[in-house]
Amino acid sequence: MIDLKLLKDNPGIIRQALLDRHENIDLDKMIELDKQRRSLLTEIQELKHQRNALSEKVGKLKREGKEPQALMKQAKDLVESVKELDKRQKEVDDKFFEAIKWIPNIPHGSVPVGQGSDDNRFIRGLKKPPDFDFDVLTHWEIAEALDILDFKRAAKVSGSRFILYKGIGAKLERALINFFLDLHTVQHGYTEIMPPVLNPTNCLYGTGQLPKLESDMYKCRDDGFYLCPTAEVPLTNMHRDEIIPEKQLPLYYAAYTPCFRREAGSYGKDVRGIKRVHQFNKVELVKYTVPANGYEEFEKLLSDAERAVKLLGLPYRIMLLCTGDMTFAAAKTYDIEIYAAGMKEWLEVSSVSIYDQYQARRANIRYRSTKGKVDYVCTMNGSGLATPRVYIALLENNQTKDGRISIPQVLQSYMDGKEYIE
RNA sequence: GGAGAGGUGUCCGAGUGGCCGAAGGAGCACGAUUGGAAAUCGUGUGUCUGCUGAGAAGUGGAUCGUGGGUUCAAAUCCCACCCUCUCCGCCA
Numbered sequence: 001m002i003d004l005k006l007l008k009d010n011p012g013i014i015r016q017a018l019l020d021r022h023e024n025i026d027l028d029k030m031i032e033l034d035k036q037r038r039s040l041l042t043e044i045q046e047l048k049h050q051r052n053a054l055s056e057k058v059g060k061l062k063r064e065g066k067e068p069q070a071l072m073k074q075a076k077d078l079v080e081s082v083k084e085l086d087k088r089q090k091e092v093d094d095k096f097f098e099a100i101k102w103i104p105n106i107p108h109g110s111v112p113v114g115q116g117s118d119d120n121r122f123i124r125g126l127k128k129p130p131d132f133d134f135d136v137l138t139h140w141e142i143a144e145a146l147d148i149l150d151f152k153r154a155a156k157v158s159g160s161r162f163i164l165y166k167g168i169g170a171k172l173e174r175a176l177i178n179f180f181l182d183l184h185t186v187q188h189g190y191t192e193i194m195p196p197v198l199n200p201t202n203c204l205y206g207t208g209q210l211p212k213l214e215s216d217m218y219k220c221r222d223d224g225f226y227l228c229p230t231a232e233v234p235l236t237n238m239h240r241d242e243i244i245p246e247k248q249l250p251l252y253y254a255a256y257t258p259c260f261r262r263e264a265g266s267y268g269k270d271v272r273g274i275k276r277v278h279q280f281n282k283v284e285l286v287k288y289t290v291p292a293n294g295y296e297e298f299e300k301l302l303s304d305a306e307r308a309v310k311l312l313g314l315p316y317r318i319m320l321l322c323t324g325d326m327t328f329a330a331a332k333t334y335d336i337e338i339y340a341a342g343m344k345e346w347l348e349v350s351s352v353s354i355y356d357q358y359q360a361r362r363a364n365i366r367y368r369s370t371k372g373k374v375d376y377v378c379t380m381n382g383s384g385l386a387t388p389r390v391y392i393a394l395l396e397n398n399q400t401k402d403g404r405i406s407i408p409q410v411l412q413s414y415m416d417g418k419e420y421i422e
Numbered sequence: 423g424g425a426g427a428g429g430u431g432u433c434c435g436a437g438u439g440g441c442c443g444a445a446g447g448a449g450c451a452c453g454a455u456u457g458g459a460a461a462u463c464g465u466g467u468g469u470c471u472g473c474u475g476a477g478a479a480g481u482g483g484a485u486c487g488u489g490g491g492u493u494c495a496a497a498u499c500c501c502a503c504c505c506u507c508u509c510c511g512c513c514a
Contacts, residue, residue, distance in 0.1 A: 041471085041472055041483080045482060048482085048484090054495090058494050059494090062440075068494080245432070368450085370450085370451080372466095
């Protein structure tokens with residue numbers, strides 16, 4: 001949620017943000033609703049004040065053993081009009097708060113203004129894809145030859161866009177998850193969490209998936225739960241409605257969870273292989289910080305995720321997303337992309353975003369400063385990393401001329417010391 | 423799934439219709455004490471929000487799990503729901 005003071009005092013900033021993000025939202029209507037609700041509120045509060053004053057007098061009279069009938073009648077009449085106004089106010093209020101949920105976050109000043117992925121800015125890493133001196137295969141060709149992914153049976157069990165890992169292929173997936181978790185918890189200081197992955201509606205509003213991404217999530221019919229689309233949801237909602245003492249900040253959390261996405265609207269896109277699937281594994285990193293330290297911690301979070309890619313020895317680059325390519329709630333986002341030699345494309349393996357106080361306002365996560373002031377925390381998160389695309393890159397970049405896959409050294413201890421999949 | 427107990431501020435906990443935004447304690451902040459600290463003593467300390475104000479502040483409203491209801495007046499009474507704990511049942 002944006003800061004409501006902005007809407008009242010400085011709507012120009014929001015207007016510019018909407019323009020930069022190419023969001024078509026009727027801001028004037030919201031400003032008008034806000035005015036309405038404020039004036040109604042003032043009116044109601046005045047009446048309630050009168051009522052309260054009368055009630056107080058009634059109490060006093062009774063205590064003194066006097067007759068309060070006249071005052072009680074007066075108060076009763078007042079109450080009627082209060083009820084009427086209350087109802088109207090609630091209607092306007094509901095409309096207003098429903099509407100402002102659709103206002104996205106204000107992009108940070110360092111974010112380039114642009115339309116889409118072509119306007120993203122190269123930050124660091126590899127500028128050109130690496131060369132191979134033989135004909136490289138795609139990951140689905142390699143996986144089938146090595147019998148480590150079973151596409152047919154995945155489809156039989158669950159349909160298209162599902163993965164069935166097999167044998168040492170399954171072990172490789174598990175190795176990646178464990179490597180990521182160990183790296184971030186032992187070396188980067190994150191606390192490991194294993195959260196529930198069925199999350200109720202209010203959690204998804206808290207992190208900003210709802211209302212906008214409703215159609216991209218799986219919903220349980222009978223209980224209203226959503227299947228967790230990213231561990232960001234449980235990790236950020238852990239401290240919902242809390243006031244955290246400043247001394248406890250920053251909080252670092254890392255969690256492995258499966259992630260579920262309907263991929264609605266991507267029919268026919270990336271159907272081969274495991275680039276775009278309905279269920280995938282991801283280790284997610286989430287930080288809660290004091291707003292003043294937000295961007296410093298954000299850069300550190302990025303390098304924590306980057307380190308995972310580096311240690312795996314995969315070719316990567318870091319891109320700064322432009323205003324048009326960022327998600328709804330983010331103020332700034334970096335993507336880490338790995339080059340997949342077989343598919344010949346850059347794959348997003350991590351999206352690292354900072355939300356400033358936007359998520360915290362929605363989820364009501366605050367901190368008490370050492371001086372006693374209460375304010376919203378700053379939240380941020382990033383994948384560290386999402387496995388399927390790392391898996392793709394491993395198969396496609398680490399393939400050898402003779403059809404084997406070399407296992408990166410950091411994974412070998414998780415793979416019974418093996419150096420190759422063959 | 424059945425039976426019972428309970429949900430109050432940052433935390434613990436008292437409060438059964440008006441003088442209760444809420445005793446007491448812990449914590450936290452500031453000050454005194456100290457060479458410094460601990461301990462001790464003193465003072466302060468919920469949150470959200472409307473209006474006025476440049477601001478300091480002033481003055482209102484709301485808030486005791488959530489939503490309704492009764493009443494001039496609700497933390498307190500009534501109804502529904504949610505959650506937690508204990509016991510029983512079922513079960514990986």
